Amino acid sequence: MRVPMAAKKNDTKAPRARGDLGVTPLSEDVSAWYNELVFKAELADRGPSKGSMVIRPYGYRVWELLQSQLDQRFKDTGHVNASFPLFIPMSYLEREAEHVEGFSPELAVVTHAGGKKLEEPLVVRPTSETVIGEMYAKWVSSYRDLPILINQWANVVRWELRPRIFLRTTEFLWQEGHTAHATEAEAREETIRMFDVYAEFANNVAAIPVVQGEKTPGERFAGAVNTYSIEGMMRDGKALQSGTSHYLGTNFAKAFDITFQDENSQLQHAHTTSWGMSTRMIGAVILAHGDDAGLVLPPRLAPIQVVIVPIGRGDQAEAVAAKASELADRLKAAGVRVHVDDRDASPGFKFNDWELKGVPFRVELGPRDLEAGHVLMAQRVGEVDDKGRAVKETLGFDEFVAGMPVRLDAYHDHLHERARSFRDEHSATIDDWDAFVAQVAVGFAYALHCGEESCEDDIKSQTAATPRCIPTESGEETGACIRCGKDSAYGKRVVFARAY
RNA sequence: CGGGGUGUAGCGCAGCUUGGUAGCGCGCCUGCUUUGGGAGCAGGAGGUCGUCGGUUCGAAUCCGGCCACCCCGACCA
Numbered sequence: 001m002r003v004p005m006a007a008k009k010n011d012t013k014a015p016r017a018r019g020d021l022g023v024t025p026l027s028e029d030v031s032a033w034y035n036e037l038v039f040k041a042e043l044a045d046r047g048p049s050k051g052s053m054v055i056r057p058y059g060y061r062v063w064e065l066l067q068s069q070l071d072q073r074f075k076d077t078g079h080v081n082a083s084f085p086l087f088i089p090m091s092y093l094e095r096e097a098e099h100v101e102g103f104s105p106e107l108a109v110v111t112h113a114g115g116k117k118l119e120e121p122l123v124v125r126p127t128s129e130t131v132i133g134e135m136y137a138k139w140v141s142s143y144r145d146l147p148i149l150i151n152q153w154a155n156v157v158r159w160e161l162r163p164r165i166f167l168r169t170t171e172f173l174w175q176e177g178h179t180a181h182a183t184e185a186e187a188r189e190e191t192i193r194m195f196d197v198y199a200e201f202a203n204n205v206a207a208i209p210v211v212q213g214e215k216t217p218g219e220r221f222a223g224a225v226n227t228y229s230i231e232g233m234m235r236d237g238k239a240l241q242s243g244t245s246h247y248l249g250t251n252f253a254k255a256f257d258i259t260f261q262d263e264n265s266q267l268q269h270a271h272t273t274s275w276g277m278s279t280r281m282i283g284a285v286i287l288a289h290g291d292d293a294g295l296v297l298p299p300r301l302a303p304i305q306v307v308i309v310p311i312g313r314g315d316q317a318e319a320v321a322a323k324a325s326e327l328a329d330r331l332k333a334a335g336v337r338v339h340v341d342d343r344d345a346s347p348g349f350k351f352n353d354w355e356l357k358g359v360p361f362r363v364e365l366g367p368r369d370l371e372a373g374h375v376l377m378a379q380r381v382g383e384v385d386d387k388g389r390a391v392k393e394t395l396g397f398d399e400f401v402a403g404m405p406v407r408l409d410a411y412h413d414h415l416h417e418r419a420r421s422f423r424d425e426h427s428a429t430i431d432d433w434d435a436f437v438a439q440v441a442v443g444f445a446y447a448l449h450c451g452e453e454s455c456e457d458d459i460k461s462q463t464a465a466t467p468r469c470i471p472t473e474s475g476e477e478t479g480a481c482i483r484c485g486k487d488s489a490y491g492k493r494v495v496f497a498r499a500y
Numbered sequence: 501c502g503g504g505g506u507g508u509a510g511c512g513c514a515g516c517u518u519g520g521u522a523g524c525g526c527g528c529c530u531g532c533u534u535u536g537g538g539a540g541c542a543g544g545a546g547g548u549c550g551u552c553g554g555u556u557c558g559a560a561u562c563c564g565g566c567c568a569c570c571c572c573g574a575c576c577a
Contacts, residue, residue, distance in 0.1 A: 050569075103576090105576085106576065162574095277577080347535060348538050349535095352538050366536055376536080
């Protein structure tokens with residue numbers, strides 16, 4: 001596997017000052033930084049086929065932490081998990097006209113199996129509205145069968161023309177919630193409920209402040225009536241959609257005949273919703289928090305929250321190791337994910353390595369500390385000295401152990417606040433075309449828009465920016481379209497940005 | 501699908517112009533010394549040069565075909 005290097009290739013006569021473990025600085029080239037970091041932090045590796053990825057244990061642990069915390073939220077809102085088939089008969093996709101049209105370019109289709117050509121091709125699911133709709137039709141006949149509130153954790157395949165690890169891979173992991181309701185009001189309420197769950201999760205778990213809003217018609221999910229998304233800002237000012245919730249109306253109910261008799265014995269179509277969050281969220285975490293030294297993981301998603309680096313050899317080693325392991329046990333008991341790095345490598349190497357891997361807190365423990373009864377602790381993102389290195393804090397053993405949970409929370413808040421101010425500094429309300437062009441080059445532009453797709457396309461071809469969403473929070477406002485000058489639509493401003 | 505690259509040791513690269521049987525850095529293994537911000541010395545292992553064909557006494561190198569992957573644009577979570 002080749003890791004693309006920065007602008008300049010490695011010169012054997014003048015190796016990188018940072019050594020082989022360093023990455024191209026974020027500030028220099030975000031794209032190169034991201035590509036190298038994903039590999040060097042051991043989050044993932046490329047798979048053998050185009051656009052495929054192997055999620056390595058460290059990256060998968062992040063996914064597991066994300067999964068468990070999100071799943072808990074689904075359970076808390078009354079949902080249950082189930083599993084639906086990977087293969088979907090092609091004809092199912094074709095039943096919802098907009099749905100096939102939207103997905104056909106990225107379908108992987110199985111035409112042969114068992115050594116024979118299949119009667120009907122099978123699609124590897126790009127999403128499961130269709131199979132699930134088919135099953136719901138069988139399960140629903142009375143209003144008493146509703147609502148159905150099911151989620152599935154699964155892999156899906158969308159053939160990508162231009163893959164990017166975590167952000168756009170041919171196969172990715174996600175969860176897809178699919179619900180069916182008796183009334184439109186109830187289905188709409190569900191759509192917004194889960195939309196809010198995603199936003200709350202992004203803020204409180206991933207420490208990413210997100211803009212919540214409805215998608216414009218041009219950006220809507222194929223087959224949906226309304227699509228809502230959360231949009232985070234990455235360190236290069238680009239937007240990343242990291243969760244979507246759709247109100248599907250009766251589109252899929254009609255296509256799959258999900259009908260029920262209501263209290264008045266009238267036959268009605270159910271109203272359905274779907275909502276998903278994927279491994280792309282890991283990409284969002286990398287791109288929203290990372291810095292020149294590497295990954296920065298928010299503590300609630302960090303596989304290791306505190307790493308202890310024992311220092312010293314010979315006679316001292318044993319005592320240091322014993323103390324390290326005692327401190328680790330006490331932290332574990334306090335619910336902290338802690339790791340003692342007893343690898344046979346120099347302390348300096350370990351410091352840099354754990355910084356690259358984004359561990360929130362690093363603790364040094366050596367003979368001098370043992371004697372003084374304290375540890376030296378450095379926070380991954382915090383105060384730095386004139387060499388750009390973390391300022392180390394001296395903490396007594398008990399104080400260190402007892403204070404850790406609170407520090408982790410405070411650190412989460414710090415990252416969230418840092419991301420929020422970054423976003424705010426790179427966002428602006430814009431009413432002038434030239435200013436718009438300049439703003440979308442660096443971040444989010446809140447502007448009025450006519451709502452026409454041809455105008456959206458024009459803006460995209462001029463600036464590479466697209467409407468990300470119509471923010472829920474924006475106040476009522478109308479006026480002239482930023483691009484064409486016609487009357488604005490939506491009654492609100494739209495967030496435009498370049499997007500991943 | 502367009503445009504641009506790249507395929508040589510686990511990783512990053514040089515060698516190719518001017519053919520003579522492969523080299524550097526990092527990593528890896530062994531030993532000794534080291535360990536508070538990417539350790540040092542010594543020894544060692546590791547490559548049918550993407551693939552198929554052609555030219556030649558001889559091809560990593562020249563010629564042709566194929567394949568793969570990466571990067572930049574159009575679709576997407």
